Amino acid sequence: MDLETARGRLSRLKEEIHRHNYAYHVLDQPLISDAEFDRMMAELLQLEAQFPDLVTDDSPSRRVGGTPISFFREVRHLEPMLSLDNLFTEEAFAEFYRRVQRTLGRQEEITFVGEPKIDGLAVSLYYEEGIFQRGATRGDGFTGEDITHNLLTIGSLPLQLSESISGEFRGEAFISKQDFLALNRVRESLGLTTFANPRNAAAGSLRQLDPKVAAERPLDLFVYALSRVSGGKASSTQWEALQYLGQLNFKVNPEARKVHGLEGGLAYCRQLAEQRHHLAYEIDGAVLKVNDFADQRQLGFTGRAPRWAVAFKFSSEEAETVVRDIIVNVGRTGAITPVAQLEPVLLAGSVVQRASLHTEDVLRDKDVRIGDTVIIHKAGDVIPEVIQVRKDRRDGNQLLFSMPQWCPSCQKPVLRLPGEAVLRCMNPACPAQLVERIVHFASRRGMDITGLGEAIALLLFQSSLVRDVGDLYYLRKEDLVPLERLGEKSAENLLAELEKSKQNPLHKLLYALGIRFVGERTARLLASRLPHLDAVIQASPQELERMEEIGPKISTSIVEFFKQPETIRVVEKLEKAGVNFDAAEKFQAAGQPGRFTGKTFVLTGSLENFSREEAKNVIEARGGKVVSSISKKTDYLLTGNNPGSKLDKARELGITMIAEEELSAWLMEGT
Ligand code: IVH
Secondary structure, three states: OOHHHHHHHHHHHHHHHHHHHHHHHOOOOOOOOHHHHHHHHHHHHHHHHHOHHHOOOOOHHHHOOOOOOOOOOEEEOOOOOOOOEEEOOHHHHHHHHHHHHHHHOOOOOOEEEEEEEEOOEEEEEEEEOOEEEEEEEOOOOOEEEEOHHHHOOOOOOOOEOOOOOEEEEEEEEEEOHHHHHHHHHHHHHOOOOOOOOHHHHHHHHHOOOOHHHHHOOOEEEEEEEEEEEEOOOOOOEHHHHHHHHHHOOOOOOOOOEEEEHHHHHHHHHHHHHHHHHHOOOOEEEEEEEEOEHHHHHHHOEEOOEEOOEEEEEOOOOEEEEEEEEEEEEEOOOOEEEEEEEEEEEEEOOEEEEEEEOOOHHHHHHHOOOEOOEEEEEEEOOOEEEEEEEOHHHOOOOOEOOOOOOEOOOOOOEEEOOOOOOOEEEOOOOOHHHHHHHHHHHHOOOOOOOOOOOHHHHHHHHHOOOOOOHHHHHHOOHHHHOOOOOOOHHHHHHHHHHHHHHOOOOHHHHHHHOOOOOOOHHHHHHHHHHOOEHHHHHHOOHHHHHOOOOOOHHHHHHHHHHHHOHHHHHHHHHHHHHOOOOEOOOHHHHOOOOOOOOOOEEEEEOEOOOOOHHHHHHHHHHOOOEEEOOOOOOOOEEEEOEOOOOHHHHHHHHOOEEEEHHHHHHHHHHOO
8 A cells, every 4th residue: 555545544544433432432322333443443553553654643543552651740730720619518509609699799590500520530631733632630739640641541532622722621530330340340350459439440540650551441531621722612601611522522421401590509419419329420419610601700719619619519328239148247256247248339439248237136127138129328428238128129039038046157056145136156266256356456446457357367267377366476477478378578567567566555455355345435545544454454343433434334344354264365475475555655655745744733622533543643644743732833723523612712823624524535635
């Protein structure tokens, strides 16, 4: 083929490929099969290889075979990329609306454009004479990172606009829910870590140095704004701008609407909130933008956000999915809980595949069956929970589930003790309990041993290296390296993490030991008042109960826990290994003065949760001083019930008075 014929053929191919690319990625209406498309692309690549001089900037070959970069170049945005103020309630929107009216001095209805707030990543795209030049992340709003190589892999990003205009365009890059789930399935089957949510997957993909990685991740892009554009048509409203962006070949969100007045804006938000589950991509709210650009200019900006737009954020979500199976889980206290194994579903930004059904009674009351369609949400925005069974979706294939009579881990009988809601495996040597105890010990709020999760805990237990948490501190590298899954590097990391954890303050250790009813808060309280593990071990129930929030149930549990022979063995092992048993006040350890350092306290009246002696001890342990009579030098008067004449004296001298609750709060701060 001669040069001129090749030029002609290439130009036709380019045009065809652009057209089909647009039909496929932007319109979602493919006109030809993938195979036909691939054939055209192959021909183009082959011709370009033969005639390198004919390769142009608008060639679809730019999308493939990009070479990796070694670092991200900085790109200064022509115009800063702003963020949006968030609103959470309809009242707040009404306030925003009235403010807009007031600033514009207008009584009549304001027109807005409502758009979904895509939960992806803001990108800036720069075109010159209609040809895509480069694109960048938001960065700090002024300067972003050049991610052109990755953006080129996005099928819906036009390499060439329908008009020869220059300027910056703004949009949101994202991965659809379906593509995200598929991507995670592939990663899981390859033994790779999965992404928590589509946003993270999109962010991770755009920040790859090698465009081949991004090319394997199905990124997409909606464009919603243009700035500093020269040439082309000028729009005078956001609505016109969106239409124009569509004409230029960008993918514009089809859910955008022109809405009028306060009611119109609110109705848009409500309708979008209802619809969000049915959208192909994740959104976390609606964006409402004052439609008229002249009005926008008049409204202007505050700091980093425009006064003419807001993000109306949606509240926590629900999702519908199917119960694949119900299994039982044995916790570290032997509690046996039913867990629903779910068809993976996206919920509030992460993939959910299981939800606790709590107890036998809850399971029965909710009547959850295997094969049921259920509605789930995140309790407290964190823990997935089944809220309702769609009984209308039952087709007779659902299976009833009943709780086992034997522990699934050790096969010993399970019991439901009088007054308890849960079934329990009473075998203290039950493997599942031991493994869960190790996991709890290592958890972030406990000893915070990174890398010691369920899988490794199980491995350590099964290989008989670790029978209780005390054994963890006697692991040697030569024990770990031969273990399947643990290479040399991970073994070293684990040992380093264990070593580091020895320095944790007492409250972390107390929490990590997994004493029943001793959560993080109680652990902090204990450590603040009994600043050494020995003091906790020796404390009588009476002493413990003098602390606010500790009643007979907790005190009995603590006392009983430390009486157990297993506990005594563990504590000995920990002590020998050099694990810190002190409440090592942070401010003392770091040599920094704390609230108490150098301060003089006087006590008056009777305290509810401290004896005088105890109060004195805790203050002095933190570098404070307790004296008996008040003077100008007194910093604080700690006031209990029925205070004496010291109170009047303190008032006279203008001395700060604190109540017992404040003392408790201060004690907790330092631990
Ligand atoms: S407008 C000055 N429109 O939300 C206007 N932003 O919190 C700024 N976003 O950084 C942006 N969908 O990443 C706009 N339809 C939409 C959006 C949207 C998602 C993101 C964008 C921005 C962030 C602002």
